[in-house]
Amino acid sequence: PKAKKNAPPVDYFVPNFGVDKDIVNTQKHIADTENRLGHKLSYVSKKEAKKAEHPVDYGVANFGVDQDIKDSLNNLRTQENKHGNWDLPEDENLQVESNLDREPLLSWRPKTKKNAHPVDYFV
Numbered sequence: 001p002k003a004k005k006n007a008p009p010v011d012y013f014v015p016n017f018g019v020d021k022d023i024v025n026t027q028k029h030i031a032d033t034e035n036r037l038g039h040k041l042s043y044v045s046k047k048e049a050k051k052a053e054h055p056v057d058y059g060v061a062n063f064g065v066d067q068d069i070k071d072s073l074n075n076l077r078t079q080e081n082k083h084g085n086w087d088l089p090e091d092e093n094l095q096v097e098s099n100l101d102r103e104p105l106l107s108w109r110p111k112t113k114k115n116a117h118p119v120d121y122f123v
Contacts, residue, residue, distance in 0.1 A: 034040050044052070080086060 030041055076086070
C-alpha cells in the first residue's frame with residue numbers, strides 16, 4: 001500500500017527513558033508500607049469481585065414508623081384539634097412549592113427578565 005502525502009509518520013524512534021520516577025516512588029511507598037504493616041496489598045479483578053458480591057434479594061426488616069415521626073404527627077394532631085388545621089399563609093418568603101424557576105443553590109442570584117437590558121443598540 002502506498003503512503004498518503006499528508007499521513008502521519010509511522011515507525012519512528014521513541015526514546016525509552018525508563019520507568020517514571022513517580023511510579024518508582026509509588027512502588028517503593030507501597031512496598032515500605034506492606035513491610036511495615038506485614039500485609040500485602042492485593043488487587044481484586046472485576047471477575048473476582050462479581051463472584052464475591054453480596055446477595056441482593058434479601059429481606060429488609062420493617063420496623064414501622066420511627067418514634068420521632070409518631071411524636072411529630074401526634075403533636076401536630078393535638079395542636080390542630082386545639083387551634084384548627086394549620087394552613088400556611090401564602091408569602092413570598094415562604095417556600096412551599098418545589099417547582100421554582102430558579103436553581104435552589106443559587107438563591108442569592110436575582111431573577112432577570114429576558115431582554116431586561118437593551119442589547120444590540122447603536123453606539
